[in-house]
Amino acid sequence: MIPPVFDYHAPASVADAIALLSRFGDSAKVISGGQSLLPLLKLRLGTAEHLVDIGRIPGLEYVREEGGYLRIGGRTREAALERSEIVRTRFPILLDTARVIADPLVRNRATVGGNLAHGDPANDHPATMLALRAIVVAQGPNGERTIPIDRFFTGLFATALAADEILTEIRIPVPPGRSGGAYLKLERKVGDYATAAAAAQVTLDGAGTFAQVGIALTNAGPVPARASAAEDALIGKRVNDAAIAEAARRAAEAASPTADRRGSVEYKREMARVLAARALKKAVERAGGR
Amino acid sequence: MSTHDIQLTVNGASHRVQVESRLLLVHLLRENLRLTGTHIGCDTTHCGACTVLLDGEPVKSCTVLAVQAEGSEITTVEGLEQNGKLHPVQEAFWEKHGLQCGYCTPGMMLTGCALLARDKNPSEAQIREAISGNLCRCTGYSNIVKAIQSAAEQLRQH
């Protein structure tokens, strides 16, 4: 399969890339790892007159802690996230997530920024970033702006990024002590999108009650969103199985999965409930709560 | 549609080629450079038959544009043999019956090579994880895992 014709541009800086995007408007698309975009073009499910490759811009791949945030460069590949020492030791939820995305070969090219910018509710990073209350940094012709993850996903395959903006960084607030997170996914085989998956991030206070909670599901509707009713069920509650079960029930209730070859609506909702409960338990465990 | 004059190194030899922007790396290798050891299976980024090493890392060449590979070093299965001698991974696939029809084999071996270049003593679980993006419809994988373990042993002795 051969992609439709397009012009290819390889700018050497973010400023040059933005200038190209501004010039071509809607007829241009950013290409990063290309692991969603190229399959789409090859299947002729999409077109672009111009591809602006941000892969030649130096300095966009990094994972570091700075100013109270874990900062992930906009072009950081999943493989780099997996190998990052700080991710391995301090953000196991990110490692959980990266490891179940596609397969190791795809992860050598696919980027975290692309995973969010694609706006695909089947992708795994959106739920995790929602649970972590991440902030997306975008650069455009008028400079830089930050977008809270809760306002980033605007529709099916649609995000708050303008056509002339580039996602340059993802910022995750470094959680306080007694915090933990986990991402659990049910997939039919390696490389498949989630039948159901759940991200949970919790912070406990000294008394062993839930002080902060983030919960989100993957493939649970057209637009990735936090399961806020489920979060509310836990805030201020002591850690116990009944509270976790109630939160998981609420998360599943709010989900609107669609039936496909991965399963029926009922099955997916039930799996979402089970995974949300397990992810919460694992998050509590990692927070040192059990 | 733009065309581009690109330079890339394939199996140690530098090439300058003119490519259409939409040309995929796998077609550049197979059709322009006549290196047909890199196979096309699914053509949809699933099977890994088209695996090559791009600057040492295994990638699916049906999902990389040739222009994206400008300036990089590519290794295909044809580049594994050195001075008429098979690579230890190739020897091991032969010895341990790590292949039947051979369709997945170039990709499997290259993924195995990349793993062993990073870690000469991977566990069975790490080997299975590393090759999880390469599908084999014949062997049931067991002999592929054994072949990579055997190659690792060879490489540790050198």
Ligand SMILES: Cc1cc2nc3c(=O)[nH]c(=O)nc-3n(C[C@H](O)[C@H](O)[C@H](O)COP(=O)(O)OP(=O)(O)OC[C@H]3O[C@@H](n4cnc5c(N)ncnc54)[C@H](O)[C@@H]3O)c2cc1C
């Ligand atoms: C076989 C296969 C299985 C997969 N399985 C999974 C899975 O299980 N879970 C999962 O989460 N994903 C999966 N993916 C998707 C993969 O993770 C994608 O690579 C990822 O969604 C997009 O990242 P990319 O860097 O490749 O982006 P690209 O494909 O380059 O771009 C995707 C979209 O995002 C835009 N974009 C990318 N980067 C930026 C940026 N920095 N600024 C502005 N816009 C940008 C592009 O314009 C494009 O519209 C799979 C892909 C394949 C091929």
Ligand code: FES
């Ligand atoms: S042909 Fe490239 S992954 Fe199957």
Ligand code: FES
């Ligand atoms: S040997 Fe036939 S597909 Fe692997």
